[in-house]
Every structure is written in C-alpha cells, then in structure tokens.
Amino acid sequence: MAKVFIYPATSLMLSDLVARFGHKPLGSALSVREHIQAGGFDSPPLQITPEDPKKGLHWAAVEVPSGVRGRMSLYGPLIEEAEAAIIIEESDFAFGCMGCARTNELLIFLLKQKGIPILELSYPKSQEEGITFVASIKAFLAGLGGEEA
Amino acid sequence: MKEYNPEYVGTETKYVFVESPTTTPQDLAITAYEVAMGVMIKETCFGVQVTGTPEEVARVVDRLRKLDPFHIFIKDRGFPPGDERRCRANLGGSRPGYLGHEYEIGLSRFISHGLKETDTMKPDDLKKKAQPIRRDEPLEIDELLSIIEKEA
Numbered sequence: 001m002a003k004v005f006i007y008p009a010t011s012l013m014l015s016d017l018v019a020r021f022g023h024k025p026l027g028s029a030l031s032v033r034e035h036i037q038a039g040g041f042d043s044p045p046l047q048i049t050p051e052d053p054k055k056g057l058h059w060a061a062v063e064v065p066s067g068v069r070g071r072m073s074l075y076g077p078l079i080e081e082a083e084a085a086i087i088i089e090e091s092d093f094a095f096g097c098m099g100c101a102r103t104n105e106l107l108i109f110l111l112k113q114k115g116i117p118i119l120e121l122s123y124p125k126s127q128e129e130g131i132t133f134v135a136s137i138k139a140f141l142a143g144l145g146g147e148e149a
Numbered sequence: 150m151k152e153y154n155p156e157y158v159g160t161e162t163k164y165v166f167v168e169s170p171t172t173t174p175q176d177l178a179i180t181a182y183e184v185a186m187g188v189m190i191k192e193t194c195f196g197v198q199v200t201g202t203p204e205e206v207a208r209v210v211d212r213l214r215k216l217d218p219f220h221i222f223i224k225d226r227g228f229p230p231g232d233e234r235r236c237r238a239n240l241g242g243s244r245p246g247y248l249g250h251e252y253e254i255g256l257s258r259f260i261s262h263g264l265k266e267t268d269t270m271k272p273d274d275l276k277k278k279a280q281p282i283r284r285d286e287p288l289e290i291d292e293l294l295s296i297i298e299k300e301a
Contacts, residue, residue: 010246012166012253013260015224020214025225032227033161036234042153045234045245093252122282123256130259131266135278138267142275 002144005082007107008094009075014086017134021141026082031074048073060106067099068106075103079110084117084144086137091123117144162200162226165213166250168257169220177213177221184212191230195254196221198230219264222257 002023006014009028018025035047043049048070056069059076087108088094094104111118119140124133167177178192181199188201188209199209214221228235237244267275 008249010249012164012222012224012250013256016222017260019223027225029225029227033225036228036232037155037158039155040153041150043150047153093249120281122284124259124263124282127259127262129282130261130263131278132263132280132282134260134263134267135270135275136280139272139275139279142272 002083002141003081004141004144005078005085005111007085007087007104007111008091009078009107011088011091014088014137017137018086018141021138023084023141023144026078028074028078031078035074046074059110065099065102068103071099071103072106075107079107079114082111082114082116084119084140085111086119086121086140087111089120089122156232157200157229159202160200160229161203161206162198162229163206163210164198164224164226164250165196165210166222166224166254166257167196167217167220168222168254168261169217172217172220176216180213180216181209184209189230195250198226200229219261219268220257222254222260 003026004018004023005026006018008014009026011027015025015027015029032046038047040047041049052073053066053069056064056066056072056076059072059079060069094100096104117140119136121133121136122129124130165177165181167174174192174194174196177196178190181190181197186205188199188205190209191198191200197213199206199213201209210223214223230236231238233239235244235246267278270278
C-alpha cells in the first residue's frame with residue numbers, strides 16, 4: 001500500500017479512487033484532523049497557532065508570506081510522507097485567494113522536485129473521459145503495487 | 150486565547166456520499182445504523198458521516214460501499230460532525246468546503262460510468278484506455294481579433 005498525495009488535497013473523487021484501489025490517500029483532512037485533535041490553545045477555525053508558520057519555514061523561505069507558511073505546515077508533512085502523487089491540472093475548485101494559489105504552486109513544485117511517480121490529468125467532462133480518468137488512475141495505482149480493492 | 154480541550158481524540162470521521170438512481174441517502178443511513186454497533190452515524194442530505202475508531206469506521210464504510218459500489222464515494226473528514234467551527238447550525242449558510250463537494254458530485258456520473266466500464270477490464274485494456282485527455286487549444290488572440298473584426 002503506497003501513500004499517495006492528492007491534489008486538490010480536498011478532492012472527494014481522488015480520495016475515493018485511491019482508497020478504493022488499495023492505497024492511502026494523503027489529503028488535507030488528515031492534517032486538519034491532527035491539528036484539531038491536539039490540545040493546547042484554542043485557535044479557530046483550523047487550530048493553526050503561531051507555531052505553525054514557524055514549522056512552515058521547513059518548506060518555504062522566511063520572506064514567503066505567513067499565510068503560505070501556515071498552509072505548508074499542513075501540507076508539508078504530507079509531502080514528506082508521499083510515495084506517489086496524483087495531480088488534477090487546472091482544477092476549478094482549487095481556486096482561492098493568493099495564499100492558496102501560491103501554496104498550490106509550491107505544492108506542485110515540491111512534489112515534482114521529490115522525484116516520486118506523478119500522474120497528471122484533468123477532470124472528466126464526458127462519459128468517455130470518465131473511462132479514461134478512472135483507467136489512468138487504476139493503471140497508475142496498479143503500477144505502485146499493493147492489493148487491489 | 151483560552152485552553153483548548155479537543156473532543157473525539159483518536160477517532161476518525163469519513164464522509165459517505167451517494168449519487169445514484171437506485172440508492173438514496175436514507176438507504177445508506179438505515180444500513181449504517183444496522184451495522185453501527187456504537188459507531189456515531191450522522192445523516193446528511195448527501196449520505197452519512199461515520200465517526201469512530203479507524204477499525205470501526207473501516208468496517209462500516211466497507212459495508213456501505215457494497216450497497217452501490219459505482220455510485221458511492223468516500224473521503225476523510227478532519228472535523229467531527231457538529232463541530233462548532235464548521236457546523237452550519239452555528240455559522241449560518243453553507244458549510245465551508247461544501248462547494249468543493251458540490252462541484253465534484255456534479256462530475257460523479259462520469260466517474261461512476263468509468264468505474265463500471267473499467268471494473269472488468271484487463272490490465273492491457275486499462276493501459277490502452279489510460280491516455281491523457283486532449284483538450285482543444287485555447288483560442289489564439291489574433292484569431293479572436295479577426296473574428297471580432299469580421300463581426301463588427
């Protein structure tokens with residue numbers, strides 16, 4: 001079973017397909033869960049404390065805005081763990097503020113720098129593309145080994 | 150700042166979405182209650198949320214997926230159900246993150262079709278089908294200008 005980073009990190013479909021075909025999806029829910037289940041000071045909404053932008057320094061330089069570094073404290077540990085990644089290019093719903101946009105760019109850069117197997121594809125817009133989408137993911141995941149669901 | 154005492158430590162929550170012509174969220178909820186054995190089930194308009202220890206949750210969601218494997222989609226959730234920071238009962242209006250689900254559920258019919266078609270495919274056929282999706286090139290700016298001039 002490989003740990004597969006999914007981008008967009010909140011994607012329902014990628015999370016489902018990776019788990020369905022016998023691997024572990026690494027999405028933002030895992031980091032958020034870790035944050036909100038840890039004690040300390042109340043810091044809503046995501047329990048991001050002033051410590052997190054400092055942790056983010058591991059992946060982004062000090063002159064990078066704290067918003068990006070705070071986000072990287074969620075995504076950075078997942079990238080470290082990742083053994084493969086599936087990226088959906090130009091996904092509309094990953095659109096957000098400048099902090100999100102810059103973090104997304106950094107995420108994709110770091111994944112590519114890591115040299116792990118990466119599958120890049122687009123969301124399907126027809127039934128035929130649906131077959132291509134699922135077949136691509138299934139073939140990619142089968143290539144990573146592990147059991148098939 | 151005040152002290153924070155987290156709830157449901159050591160549990161995980163999973164969303165179970167259904168978008169099917171034959172299975173309803175209510176079917177999911179009834180089946181989930183049948184096999185819950187103490188696991189927390191939260192009914193929603195799109196399916197259910199299941200909260201418990203990782204082993205318990207895996208047992209429940211595996212059973213739910215069998216109801217309609219090509220039309221049920223499952224993902225992790227960071228917050229437990231009813232968390233004041235996310236629950237729309239406290240916030241008013243849509244829950245943050247709901248728009249992403251709404252967007253992807255709109256594509257689920259294509260993915261369900263893909264799952265059905267690839268279910269019995271052999272590895273060689275899968276590789277043949279796994280070609281990158283080609284999109285039309287965006288319209289060249291010069292071409293757009295010439296269209297505008299022609300129409301003007």
